[in-house]
Amino acid sequence: MNIYVLVKRTFDTEEKIVISGGSIQEDGAEFIINPYDEYAIEEAIKVRDSAGGEVTVITIGNDESEKQLRTALAMGADKAVLINAEEDVEALDQFSVAKILSEYLKDKEVDLIFGGNVAIDGGSGQVGPRLAELLGINYVTTITSFELSGTDVKIVRDVEGDSEELTTSLPLLVTAQQGLNEPRYPSLPGIMKAKKKPLEELELDDLDLDEDDVEPKIKTVEVFLTAEKQAGRVLEGEIAEQAKELISLLHSEAKVI
Amino acid sequence: MSKKVVVLAETRDNSLRNVSFEAIGAAKTISEGGEVVVALFGSDVSAVADELFEYGADRVVIVEHPHLKYYTADGYNQAFLAVVEQENPDAIVFGHTALGKDLSPKVASRLDTGLISDVTSIEGSGDSAEFIRPIYSGKAFERVVSDSKPLFITVRPNNIAPLDQQVGKGGSTEKLTVDITNLRTIVENVVRKATDGVDLSEAKVVVAGGRGVKSSEGFEPLHELAKLLGGAVGASRGACDADYCDYSLQIGQTGKVVTPDLYIAAGISGAIQHLAGMSNSKIIVAINKDPEANIFKVADYGIVGDLFDVVPLLIEEIKALKINA
Numbered sequence: 001m002n003i004y005v006l007v008k009r010t011f012d013t014e015e016k017i018v019i020s021g022g023s024i025q026e027d028g029a030e031f032i033i034n035p036y037d038e039y040a041i042e043e044a045i046k047v048r049d050s051a052g053g054e055v056t057v058i059t060i061g062n063d064e065s066e067k068q069l070r071t072a073l074a075m076g077a078d079k080a081v082l083i084n085a086e087e088d089v090e091a092l093d094q095f096s097v098a099k100i101l102s103e104y105l106k107d108k109e110v111d112l113i114f115g116g117n118v119a120i121d122g123g124s125g126q127v128g129p130r131l132a133e134l135l136g137i138n139y140v141t142t143i144t145s146f147e148l149s150g151t152d153v154k155i156v157r158d159v160e161g162d163s164e165e166l167t168t169s170l171p172l173l174v175t176a177q178q179g180l181n182e183p184r185y186p187s188l189p190g191i192m193k194a195k196k197k198p199l200e201e202l203e204l205d206d207l208d209l210d211e212d213d214v215e216p217k218i219k220t221v222e223v224f225l226t227a228e229k230q231a232g233r234v235l236e237g238e239i240a241e242q243a244k245e246l247i248s249l250l251h252s253e254a255k256v257i
Numbered sequence: 258m259s260k261k262v263v264v265l266a267e268t269r270d271n272s273l274r275n276v277s278f279e280a281i282g283a284a285k286t287i288s289e290g291g292e293v294v295v296a297l298f299g300s301d302v303s304a305v306a307d308e309l310f311e312y313g314a315d316r317v318v319i320v321e322h323p324h325l326k327y328y329t330a331d332g333y334n335q336a337f338l339a340v341v342e343q344e345n346p347d348a349i350v351f352g353h354t355a356l357g358k359d360l361s362p363k364v365a366s367r368l369d370t371g372l373i374s375d376v377t378s379i380e381g382s383g384d385s386a387e388f389i390r391p392i393y394s395g396k397a398f399e400r401v402v403s404d405s406k407p408l409f410i411t412v413r414p415n416n417i418a419p420l421d422q423q424v425g426k427g428g429s430t431e432k433l434t435v436d437i438t439n440l441r442t443i444v445e446n447v448v449r450k451a452t453d454g455v456d457l458s459e460a461k462v463v464v465a466g467g468r469g470v471k472s473s474e475g476f477e478p479l480h481e482l483a484k485l486l487g488g489a490v491g492a493s494r495g496a497c498d499a500d501y502c503d504y505s506l507q508i509g510q511t512g513k514v515v516t517p518d519l520y521i522a523a524g525i526s527g528a529i530q531h532l533a534g535m536s537n538s539k540i541i542v543a544i545n546k547d548p549e550a551n552i553f554k555v556a557d558y559g560i561v562g563d564l565f566d567v568v569p570l571l572i573e574e575i576k577a578l579k580i581n582a
Contacts, residue, residue: 013510013530017396024397035511094362095371120510121393124374129330129362138441139330141359144504159355160456161505163448164327168441178497178511179504217371217405221387225397229536232557234548242560243570246542247578249558254540256462256519257486257575 001053002108005044005077006101006115006127008034009061009068013120019223033068036116038183039176043146044114045076046181051148053111054078058104060097062086066199073194074186080199085214088204093216094122098130100214103207105135110171117142117175125175132173140166142177259291260347260383263340266297266309267356273305275459276352276412278312278419283376283412284350285313285420289383291347294318296340298333300326303430310428313420317430318343324437327444328356332437334363339435341368346407353411354458361411371405377416377516394510394533414459415516450505455489457506462488463517465508465535468495469524469545469564476502478568479523485575491515491535493525509534523564527552544568 011017012030019025033041044055057072058081059065069080083100085092092100105113113132118125125141132139144163145156151170156163158177186194204210235242250257262284266277277295284293295314297306299321306317320336337360341349349364351357353375365372378389380400388401388410403409457463464483466476476490483490491513492506508515510533520538525531527543527550535541536555543556544567553559560567 011393013533014528016529017393019397024393093371094374095366098362098366123390123392123394124372125358126362126365126372126374129359130366133363133366139363140442142355158505159447160458161450161503163450164444165446165448167443167445177504178507218373218401218403220399220401222400223392223397224400226537229541229555231554232541232559234553234556234559234561239560239562239566240570242562243567243574246558246560247571247574250519250540250542251578254519254557256540257578 001048001051001111003044003048003053003055003112003114004105004110005037005040005055005057005072006113006131007037007041007057007059007068007072008116008119009059009065010034010119010121017225019225022223024223031064031068033071034116034119036118036120036176036178039178039180040114040116041072041075041077042181042183043176044112047112047146047148056081058083058101060085060092060100069199070194071186073197073199074190075184076190079197082199082201083207084201084203089211089214091216091220092214093218094124094126094130095217096214097127098134100204100207100209101127101131102134103209104202110135110137112170113173115173115175117177128173128175137171137173138168139173139175140168141175143174144177144179146174146180258289258383260288261292261294261344262288262348262350263344263346264293264295264314264350265337265357266295267352267354268299268302268305271305273308274352274354275419276354276414277309279414279417280350280352280412281309281313282419283379283410283417284348286379286382287348287350287386287408292316294344294346296320296337298325298336306430307427310426311422311424314428316428319430319432320435321432322435322437324440327447329440329442329444330360330363331440331442333360334367335437336435337364338367339433343433348408349410351411353413357411361409365409368407368409370407370409371403373401373403373410376410376412379417391514391537394514395537396533413516415461450503455487457489457491457513458515460489460515460517462486462519462521463491463508463515463535463538464488464521464523465491465493465525466496466501466523467493467525468499470496470501473501475565478565478572482521482568482572485572486519488517488519493528493531495526522552522556523568525552526550527555
């Protein structure tokens with residue numbers, strides 16, 4: 001079983017966003033594996049442990065991304081691939097990323113691809129379905145349960161709080177939703193082993209891609225913060241009076257009820 | 258130059274979702290006086306077409322097929338590509354819903370075009386339109402343009418105003434026959450867990466609980482308050498991690514991002530990862546025992562007190578308000 005996991009390096013969820021010179025400041029920020037990708041890694045490891053095979057984690061990023069790949073290897077992935085596009089292209093959109101991944105994967109024997117359902121930075125959730133479409137394989141997004149028997153797959157997917165029970169089969173790409181599993185922490189022996197696991201580094205050239213092939217189709221012309229919300233009014237007096245005043249304010253001042 | 262825009266409408270329990278009217282509103286802005294064509298899919302959906310005209314659709318194209326009863330990416334993709342082939346639109350608008358998120362990247366990939374997901378506002382119109390969307394779950398925003406054709410966007414529920422309803426306004430409806438085949442995913446069953454029948458991402462009112470709710474039973478008054486206000490119940494990560502509620506209720510940077518008219522945070526401290534998911538709500542009410550809680554920094558109105566004292570009082574006051582009205 002050849003299992004691939006798509007991983008993205010993102011800002012820690014606790015980080016504040018600072019913009020300077022028109023772009024988001026990365027200096028000093030903590031980076032993590034996109035939280036939804038952690039569920040993807042965990043599920044891939046579990047599937048491999050029961051069905052056999054190999055888990056390869058892939059990211060598109062820069063030299064810094066090696067850290068997140070090593071973490072995935074320490075969790076239990078077998079191999080890692082870092083596609084470093086930083087020197088070739090200034091900006092990538094979801095089309096570009098899916099295109100690069102599909103060029104890497106198109107000659108491989110792919111049984112299963114796991115990814116997070118969305119990255120907490122860009123937040124578009126496009127790459128998984130786009131990649132599946134480019135590879136011509138089926139996909140299911142926002143899964144909360146995954147059961148494999150042979151090449152048949154039973155899935156539960158979260159649809160805005162409802163659960164859809166589905167059946168499908170391999171080859172398949174799925175994207176993880178919170179609740180799928182409880183991602184393990186890398187163990188100390190895992191961390192030691194991870195240092196020796198293979199990590200392949202590629203550039204666009206190695207995939208026979210040039211800049212024009214991955215030219216973004218959408219462009220960000222500005223990033224900005226909204227005015228920080230000012231603290232409002234903390235009500236005073238007896239709790240019952242406060243409750244009365246609040247409902248009256250929501251009704252006549254804010255006009256939301 | 259006026260444009261032709263195709264919108265994909267969505268139904269739930271045989272009625273149209275609000276986000277579909279908002280998508281038509283967005284399409285009108287993009288079309289600059291051109292035509293807005295709404296695609297409507299299902300196994301038996303013709304009855305709701307009239308309402309689409311009342312919210313601004315110029316034409317409705319219906320594809321009905323037994324395989325379109327439940328959404329599948331393969332089925333809807335085939336139906337939508339048939340509509341695109343017939344209409345050759347300049348732009349496409351979907352709602353940024355579970356369905357829209359799942360389907361739009363596949364269609365965009367097939368059409369070899371860009372996709373601007375989760376748009377919360379549009380500046381300008383026609384060719385000069387620019388699209389604002391949140392990044393880092395609402396901690397920042399970006400302004401995005403697309404060079405590729407057709408232009409393709411998904412709009413976040415609750416953010417773009419629909420046109421005023423024009424009761425009785427009709428339009429032309431046509432049926433398109435599409436052979437829906439080779440579905441690779443079979444929907445076996447749908448288990449409804451969404452509480453109170455109001456979808457969290459579309460709700461105008463959200464009542465959310467945190468660790469202060471203390472147990473799953475503790476959510477009961479919040480459900481009662483939400484129901485009274487026609488809203489939905491949400492939760493902080495703390496409450497979900499403590500197993501007081503299902504992860505599908507989680508609001509925050511991991512979890513859902515919501516922008517209701519009214520957000521009531523009960524027993525939520527206001528960690529930065531939670532604020533990312535709700536701080537763009539129009540009015541925020543915080544109820545917390547701790548006067549130093551972070552949540553008060555983003556609240557329009559705050560009550561320092563125990564949620565189990567405050568929430569029942571709010572329920573009574575709202576009931577009284579309803580009787581007086």
